[in-house]
Amino acid sequence: MDPFVTLTAAAVPLDIANIDTDQLLPARFLKKPRSAGYGNFLFHDERKPGFPLDDPAYAGARVLVSDRNFGCGSSREGAVYALVDGGFRCVIAPSFGDIFAANAAKNGLLTITLPEDAVAALRRQLQEKPGAVVTVDLPAQTLTGPDGRALSFAIDPFKKECLVEGLDDVALTLRHQDAIDAFDRSDAEARPWVVPGA
Amino acid sequence: MTSQPRSLFEKVWDAHVVATRPDGQALLAIDRHFLHEGSFHAFGMIDHAGRKVRRPELTFAVADHYVPSHSRARPIADPEIANMVTMLEANAGRHGLRHFGLHDPAQGIVHVLAPEQGLTLPGLTIVCGDSHTSTHGAFGALAFGIGATEVSHVLATQTLWQRRPKTMRITVDGALGPHVTAKDLILAVIAAIGADGAAGHVIEYAGSAIRALSMEGRLTVCNMSIEAGARAGMIAPDDTTFSWVERRNYAPKGALFDRAVEHWRTLPSDDGAVFDREVTLHAADIAPAVTWGTSPETAVPVTAAVPDPGAEADPVRAGQMRKMLDYMGLAPGMALEDVPIDRVFIGSCTNARLEDLRAAAEVLRGRRAVVPGLVVPGSVPVRRQAEAEGLDRVFIDAGLEWGEPGCSMCVGINGDLVPAGERCASTTNRNFPGRQGPNARTHLMSPAMAAAAAATGHLTDVRKLDLRKLGAS
Ligand code: SF4
Numbered sequence: 001m002d003p004f005v006t007l008t009a010a011a012v013p014l015d016i017a018n019i020d021t022d023q024l025l026p027a028r029f030l031k032k033p034r035s036a037g038y039g040n041f042l043f044h045d046e047r048k049p050g051f052p053l054d055d056p057a058y059a060g061a062r063v064l065v066s067d068r069n070f071g072c073g074s075s076r077e078g079a080v081y082a083l084v085d086g087g088f089r090c091v092i093a094p095s096f097g098d099i100f101a102a103n104a105a106k107n108g109l110l111t112i113t114l115p116e117d118a119v120a121a122l123r124r125q126l127q128e129k130p131g132a133v134v135t136v137d138l139p140a141q142t143l144t145g146p147d148g149r150a151l152s153f154a155i156d157p158f159k160k161e162c163l164v165e166g167l168d169d170v171a172l173t174l175r176h177q178d179a180i181d182a183f184d185r186s187d188a189e190a191r192p193w194v195v196p197g198a
Numbered sequence: 199m200t201s202q203p204r205s206l207f208e209k210v211w212d213a214h215v216v217a218t219r220p221d222g223q224a225l226l227a228i229d230r231h232f233l234h235e236g237s238f239h240a241f242g243m244i245d246h247a248g249r250k251v252r253r254p255e256l257t258f259a260v261a262d263h264y265v266p267s268h269s270r271a272r273p274i275a276d277p278e279i280a281n282m283v284t285m286l287e288a289n290a291g292r293h294g295l296r297h298f299g300l301h302d303p304a305q306g307i308v309h310v311l312a313p314e315q316g317l318t319l320p321g322l323t324i325v326c327g328d329s330h331t332s333t334h335g336a337f338g339a340l341a342f343g344i345g346a347t348e349v350s351h352v353l354a355t356q357t358l359w360q361r362r363p364k365t366m367r368i369t370v371d372g373a374l375g376p377h378v379t380a381k382d383l384i385l386a387v388i389a390a391i392g393a394d395g396a397a398g399h400v401i402e403y404a405g406s407a408i409r410a411l412s413m414e415g416r417l418t419v420c421n422m423s424i425e426a427g428a429r430a431g432m433i434a435p436d437d438t439t440f441s442w443v444e445r446r447n448y449a450p451k452g453a454l455f456d457r458a459v460e461h462w463r464t465l466p467s468d469d470g471a472v473f474d475r476e477v478t479l480h481a482a483d484i485a486p487a488v489t490w491g492t493s494p495e496t497a498v499p500v501t502a503a504v505p506d507p508g509a510e511a512d513p514v515r516a517g518q519m520r521k522m523l524d525y526m527g528l529a530p531g532m533a534l535e536d537v538p539i540d541r542v543f544i545g546s547c548t549n550a551r552l553e554d555l556r557a558a559a560e561v562l563r564g565r566r567a568v569v570p571g572l573v574v575p576g577s578v579p580v581r582r583q584a585e586a587e588g589l590d591r592v593f594i595d596a597g598l599e600w601g602e603p604g605c606s607m608c609v610g611i612n613g614d615l616v617p618a619g620e621r622c623a624s625t626t627n628r629n630f631p632g633r634q635g636p637n638a639r640t641h642l643m644s645p646a647m648a649a650a651a652a653a654t655g656h657l658t659d660v661r662k663l664d665l666r667k668l669g670a671s
Contacts, residue, residue, distance in 0.1 A: 017518050018393050018493045020630045027611045027633075030236060031278050045632045067514070069394035072427060073630060074609075075329040077239065077345035095394045098429050099329055103345035120514065156361055157221035169347070170247065173355045176217045176225055180357055183216045183227050193450035193458040194229050195255055196317060 001108045003166035007089050008135040009062035011146075012052050013123035019066055020073030021100060025082045027074075038078060039085035057130030063090045065122050071100025071111075080107045090136055092143065094119050105159045108166065110136065112143060112153045121145075138164055203468035206434050207365055207400045210340040210465065214323045216357055225357050230317060230334075232308045232326035233259040233290070233349070235282040240327065240349035241289040249354040251293040256356065258317060259290035259297040260308040264612050267574050267601035270300060279612060293353075304447070306577020306603045309333040309547035313417060314579055316446025320435035320462040325352055330547050330627065332423040336416035337443070338435035338465050340400070343424065363429045364398055364474040367467075369405040372481035377660045379557065380415030381549060381625070381644035383407065383479075384422040385487040385497035391477060393495040396428035399475065402467065403433050407481035413442040414553035421548045422627050425494040434466035488534055488623075488657055489642040491522035492631050498534070500647065500659045506530035525631050526639050527621070534657050537641075540620040542571035542598070542652040543634070544645055546608035549625035550576030554645040555584045558625075559592040561649035561660060567597045568655040571648075572614065574601035598652065610635050623651035 029041040070093035094116040132146035217225040264282040274280035290297035324341035327349040334341035423431025485499035507519035575581040607614040615635035629640035650660040
């Protein structure tokens with residue numbers, strides 16, 4: 001996974017609440033191997049005239065600014081692959097689907113949660129100045145909008161570490177191998193019914 | 199122990215923490231891992247890294263998302279779909295996992311099959327690469343959906359890194375009215391708190407209306423926790439739970455079962471347990487519900503009218519409402535009961551259990567459906583039992599199709615799609631744009647309500663239909 005440190009890029013506003021992962025990646029593409037490149041499937045059925053992602057003014061955008069509950073719905077990680085393969089590295093919204101946000105972090109896609117009015121203001125600036133650039137500084141936890149104002153955001157320290165260092169979770173977990181083995185041994189005593197019989 | 203009172207969630211969580219990092223991240227032990235055809239990315243990841251499945255005896259593979267509803271003949275006609283089903287079988291075989299395939303007598307939707315087989319037990323941590331894994335919380339398990347990278351992590355380590363979620367208790371007291379079901383209850387909850395109302399939280403459902411629900415009803419409620427954004431939904435295990443579990447195929451037996459029950463009785467939230475948020479609903483206020491928009495939070499009583507964006511003060515919200523109405527082909531102010539439908543779908547992990555099929559059949563007995571429809575039982579055992587009770591005949595005589603178990607038209611990836619522009623009365627959990635097919639329009643409702651809509655050809659208050667029937671007889 002590519003480490004995420006700083007990013008300065010054009011941002012595209014999407015004034016839609018509850019963008020679910022079915023919209024991000026319609027289910028019929030779930031059969032595709034990752035090598036197919038998921039970028040072409042991103043928002044596949046939403047691409048009607050006037051859809052901001054197709055507006056040349058926002059060409060090359062790497063940041064998406066949307067509304068509340070972004071990435072709700074199905075746990076399909078393909079929704080994140082579609083954004084990443086479509087060139088995005090960061091999504092900003094007032095709230096995210098929990099599973100989507102977890103999947104995003106595993107694939108180097110930063111999700112930034114900011115208050116609803118701050119995100120709405122950001123979308124307005126981007127609508128007024130299409131193609132405007134934002135800057136994300138993950139170590140400093142700041143986002144600088146087109147108006148030059150820096151907003152700070154909170155992020156789980158573990159998520160931040162994984163993103164900044166591009167860490168592989170499994171390798172990290174295996175450092176706790178002894179604790180896992182010990183848990184398994186004592187749990188087999190305490191809750192012997194957990195392993196199914198039949 | 200004389201420690202702080204703890205909630206059901208806290209007890210289950212605490213019992214599974216293997217290690218904690220200074221930043222608060224916990225490594226959780228996972229007791230059950232369910233896989234379906236979509237897990238091929240995760241198998242690819244562990245294969246690529248040369249890793250094995252750490253606990254194959256806790257890992258179960260189920261063919262459900264892509265299995266055909268119309269025939270169980272091999273090979274499956276569409277080669278891409280056939281490949282999804284055989285890939286799962288091959289991956290499960292290679293890693294020595296129990297696989298419930300196309301012809302298994304227990305096959306079904308994973309969230310129907312696992313409770314039915316006694317794989318879902320109180321107090322377990324359960325994960326699956328599927329957001330409706332929240333279903334299993336009905337037994338007092340901590341169960342949640344994960345993505346492909348996390349699936350690969352669980353396969354390799356039988357653990358998962360998690361930040362302790364917040365807790366929310368939703369208390370529903372009182373009795374549900376006639377024809378008001380668990381589905382209407384959970385739709386009312388989602389409408390009350392919003393589609394992201396429980397984001398970052400684990401919900402515990404409590405109160406007399408919850409206690410009175412059957413296991414099937416509890417599964418329906420917990421199933422849709424994710425539609426309120428919750429990490430998981432849980433219900434304290436009680437005698438209803440234990441008698442469901444007893445003698446199920448994979449459940450503990452004899453003395454081991456007794457010992458397990460003794461432990462499970464310690465799981466319910468202690469008096470004085472503290473929740474980050476408390477929400478209260480009154481069962482008597484809940485009516486048969488339908489959704490009008492493209493989010494489950496747009497559930498309203500079926501007696502309501504389509505809302506007017508003009509009355510919404512926030513221009514962004516009003517715009518979003520207009521977009522939903524445009525997609526759904528509805529006009530503000532129209533009575534929902536006047537909305538004609540094109541087809542019905544009765545099925546999915548939300549509402550394809552025996553109780554659901556019985557409720558739908560009760561409405562359709564002696565009636566004809568005036569629109570086409572498909573009824574897909576949640577599992578082979580549900581299908582067999584329904585047939586033993588003659589429910590299949592009720593549906594077939596009404597003019598509906600009776601399918602083979604699987605996800606079917608809930609997500610349409612086995613080929614069962616709602617045609618573009620058509621309006622479907624559906625017992626599923628998601629009315630998202632394109633969910634049941636490109637440009638398909640979905641109204642969510644209970645099985646009895648879907649059956650009523652089938653009989654009249656429009657959205658219908660099942661309570662009125664029932665009265666008419668009584669009057670006529
Ligand atoms: S029935 Fe629908 S919601 Fe349930 S697991 Fe299958 S596709 Fe997902």
